[in-house]
Amino acid sequence: MTAHGQLRLPEIQTPALLIDADVLARNIAEMSAALPGPRLRPHVKAHKCTSLARQQAAAGHASFTCATIRECEGMVAAGLGQDLLLANEVLDARRVGALVAGGARVTLAVDSPQTIGAAAAGGVREVLIDVNVGLPRCGCLPDQAGKVAEAARAAGLEVRGVMGYEGHVVGLVDGDERAGKIRTAMELLVAAHADVGGDLISAGGTGTYALNRWANEIQAGSYALMDTAYGRLGLPFGQALFVLATVVSSSAEWSVADAGLKAFGMDHGNPELDGATVWFCSDEHTTFSPPRLVGEQVRFVPGHIDPTMAYHERAYVFSGEEIVDVWPIDLRGW
Amino acid sequence: MTAHGQLRLPEIQTPALLIDADVLARNIAEMSAALPGPRLRPHVKAHKCTSLARQQAAAGHASFTCATIRECEGMVAAGLGQDLLLANEVLDARRVGALVAGGARVTLAVDSPQTIGAAAAGGVREVLIDVNVGLPRCGCLPDQAGKVAEAARAAGLEVRGVMGYEGHVVGLVDGDERAGKIRTAMELLVAAHADVGGDLISAGGTGTYALNRWANEIQAGSYALMDTAYGRLGLPFGQALFVLATVVSSSAEWSVADAGLKAFGMDHGNPELDGATVWFCSDEHTTFSPPRLVGEQVRFVPGHIDPTMAYHERAYVFSGEEIVDVWPIDLRGW
Numbered sequence: 001m002t003a004h005g006q007l008r009l010p011e012i013q014t015p016a017l018l019i020d021a022d023v024l025a026r027n028i029a030e031m032s033a034a035l036p037g038p039r040l041r042p043h044v045k046a047h048k049c050t051s052l053a054r055q056q057a058a059a060g061h062a063s064f065t066c067a068t069i070r071e072c073e074g075m076v077a078a079g080l081g082q083d084l085l086l087a088n089e090v091l092d093a094r095r096v097g098a099l100v101a102g103g104a105r106v107t108l109a110v111d112s113p114q115t116i117g118a119a120a121a122g123g124v125r126e127v128l129i130d131v132n133v134g135l136p137r138c139g140c141l142p143d144q145a146g147k148v149a150e151a152a153r154a155a156g157l158e159v160r161g162v163m164g165y166e167g168h169v170v171g172l173v174d175g176d177e178r179a180g181k182i183r184t185a186m187e188l189l190v191a192a193h194a195d196v197g198g199d200l201i202s203a204g205g206t207g208t209y210a211l212n213r214w215a216n217e218i219q220a221g222s223y224a225l226m227d228t229a230y231g232r233l234g235l236p237f238g239q240a241l242f243v244l245a246t247v248v249s250s251s252a253e254w255s256v257a258d259a260g261l262k263a264f265g266m267d268h269g270n271p272e273l274d275g276a277t278v279w280f281c282s283d284e285h286t287t288f289s290p291p292r293l294v295g296e297q298v299r300f301v302p303g304h305i306d307p308t309m310a311y312h313e314r315a316y317v318f319s320g321e322e323i324v325d326v327w328p329i330d331l332r333g334w
Numbered sequence: 335m336t337a338h339g340q341l342r343l344p345e346i347q348t349p350a351l352l353i354d355a356d357v358l359a360r361n362i363a364e365m366s367a368a369l370p371g372p373r374l375r376p377h378v379k380a381h382k383c384t385s386l387a388r389q390q391a392a393a394g395h396a397s398f399t400c401a402t403i404r405e406c407e408g409m410v411a412a413g414l415g416q417d418l419l420l421a422n423e424v425l426d427a428r429r430v431g432a433l434v435a436g437g438a439r440v441t442l443a444v445d446s447p448q449t450i451g452a453a454a455a456g457g458v459r460e461v462l463i464d465v466n467v468g469l470p471r472c473g474c475l476p477d478q479a480g481k482v483a484e485a486a487r488a489a490g491l492e493v494r495g496v497m498g499y500e501g502h503v504v505g506l507v508d509g510d511e512r513a514g515k516i517r518t519a520m521e522l523l524v525a526a527h528a529d530v531g532g533d534l535i536s537a538g539g540t541g542t543y544a545l546n547r548w549a550n551e552i553q554a555g556s557y558a559l560m561d562t563a564y565g566r567l568g569l570p571f572g573q574a575l576f577v578l579a580t581v582v583s584s585s586a587e588w589s590v591a592d593a594g595l596k597a598f599g600m601d602h603g604n605p606e607l608d609g610a611t612v613w614f615c616s617d618e619h620t621t622f623s624p625p626r627l628v629g630e631q632v633r634f635v636p637g638h639i640d641p642t643m644a645y646h647e648r649a650y651v652f653s654g655e656e657i658v659d660v661w662p663i664d665l666r667g668w
Contacts, residue, residue, distance in 0.1 A: 013426070013668060014668070015668060016668075045617055045618070067617060067618045068618060088582070088592075088618060089582035089583050089590075089592075090582065090592075091580050091582060091628070091629050092347070111583055112583065112584070112628050114628040114629050115582070115583075115628070130583075132585070136585075136587070136588050136613060136621050137583070137590050137616060137619055137621055138582065138583035138590050138619070139583070141585070167616065246425050248422070248423040248424065248425060248449070248472065249423050249445055249446065249449075249464075249471070249472035249473070250446070251466070251470075251475070253470070254470050256423075256471050256472050258422075258423075258424075261599060261601050261638070261640065261641040262599075262640070262641050262644040265595060265596075265600070266599070266600045266601040266641070267595050267600040267615065279470060281601065282471060282501065283379055283401060283640045283641065284379070284401045284402060284422060285471055285472070287470050287471055294425070294446050294448040294449070295425050295448050304595070306595065306596070306617045307595040307596050307600070307617065310596040310645060311644060311645065312667075313667050333646075333647050334347060334348075334349060334350075
């Protein structure tokens with residue numbers, strides 16, 4: 001717990017990330033009940049915060065997913081390096097190898113001769129074969145997974161299994177469509193796993209955690225804090241993350257709050273504000289209507305949680321009107 | 335100059351900001367020729383980098399524009415606090431007052447009784463009256479500016495003049511439309527200035543720097559580094575900023591580079607890559623075609639410079655294939 005004195009919400013310098021401690025606790029409990037222990041490998045890219053990861057660990061999850069080497073380094077430094085999956089390809093794995101040499105367990109995704117070569121040269125010992133299951137991104141063709149695994153073993157690497165992220169499915173608002181498309185994607189992954197071997201079939205996200213019965217571990221991250229995009233899917237997780245802002249100017253028609261393009265990930269569109277219409281965001285401002293009083297604090301909900309967290313140095317954790325903790329967003333950068 | 339040894343481009347850990355030293359120097363020289371000395375008040379929000387601001391100062395500009403208190407603090411710490419304008423409203427000006435008490439000159443924008451009260455209470459001595467000239471954001475109504483100035487003077491503040499940002503004009507691609515709309519906006523500002531008094535009429539941006547003949551200082555920032563949005567306006571500034579990425583995965587149809595939503599401000603859309611079509615960005619990836627070789631470095635041009643800079647800790651300054659400097663992006667946060 002970081003020192004925070006008797007800080008209360010009205011005293012926070014805005015813009016600032018706010019985490020509702022009670023909603024966060026409920027979200028973590030809900031997910032841990034559905035996917036206990038190793039069935040969930042929480043993805044830290046969604047929050048970039050080891051203090052939050054510690055809450056997930058306290059709920060019984062010892063294995064975590066990372067998207068960057070910096071996230072792995074931060075998790076190891078925080079004592080959470082028992083079983084990390086870097087679910088991403090890298091061409092220079094020396095920093096990962098240094099973590100492994102130091103006693104951490106870090107498993108790296110590979111999908112090509114080059115990424116296998118980088119893993120072996122960098123001192124990585126364990127890998128997963130990344131399989132493309134329909135999203136045009138990383139991963140080998142499903143019918144090539146066995147050969148990639150062979151090449152990895154020939155390079156001296158231990159192959160723990162497969163991963164395949166159904167990122168083209170997790171955000172579909174229609175639940176039936178999500179259920180149908182995930183079957184297609186995961187049948188590809190299961191077939192690849194038969195060729196690869198190993199214990200792990202790693203996949204999934206917040207949008208498919210309850211539908212994915214093929215993977216034996218789910219890489220969900222957004223469920224802990226949530227955003228407006230996942231909020232539309234009817235999931236049993238509440239909004240735990242807000243961007244607190246202060247109204248700095250008001251006209252007869254609109255108000256302007258002091259959080260803007262440098263406080264919100266914008267790829268899913270504008271943030272939302274309860275009871276208001278957001279007009280647009282500028283670098284340090286969001287214009288909305290109807291107008292509020294100058295000096296009033298407002299709480300925006302971002303469109304996309306991950307790139308929102310990456311803009312902020314810290315989050316204020318609150319319960320009611322009290323700030324109960326301040327968490328560094330310590331996994332930012334690369 | 336930061337120590338950088340003999341680092342070359344292929345050795346940079348990606349994703350990373352790259353600044354072309356030669357293009358930057360030409361952009362700064364071009365703008366300084368058009369708007370010498372105090373005619374330009376460079377806006378640091380566009381680059382958030384005191385090392386870059388120092389280059390602007392070396393070109394003859396001693397006054398700077400900031401959007402946040404942190405930017406003011408960083409500029410003062412870097413010895414560039416001779417004449418800063420915080421072109422934004424704040425409800426708690428104590429940190430600004432502390433800079434003034436320490437000997438820096440910081441002029442604050444005000445547009446309401448509340449922001450005047452905050453300025454006076456916080457120890458600020460000098461203000462500009464922020465006037466709304468058509469963008470639905472901050473600023474008082476033009477015909478109220480005189481009264482706001484009276485209230486500021488009654489609160490013991492020195493009123494240096496007016497500011498009014500024509501943000502609804504700066505990005506218009508049609509040059510004739512920009513020229514027409516800026517006249518309407520600036521006639522409002524000049525009329526307000528007649529009611530307010532003071533030496534300064536501060537306005538403008540990169541899109542209107544050559545058209546705005548009403549303001550006596552221009553707050554341009556993006557011209558130094560540029561982005562795809564301003565690149566469409568036919569301005570005499572070259573693209574000096576790139577996001578360097580590494581191709582980490584390739585299929586027969588596409589490649590994936592390791593820079594994504596946490597490396598690019600996305601409100602103006604996807605970044606661009608010369609000779610390629612960008613498909614989409616994920617948190618740490620950009621998918622594009624046609625495919626390139628795994629391991630190859632690529633240079634993206636972001637859609638919007640300001641929120642792109644705010645994601646990065648440092649920028650690598652290059653000339654040819656050599657890294658000639660590493661600049662901290664030290665004005666991030668609030």
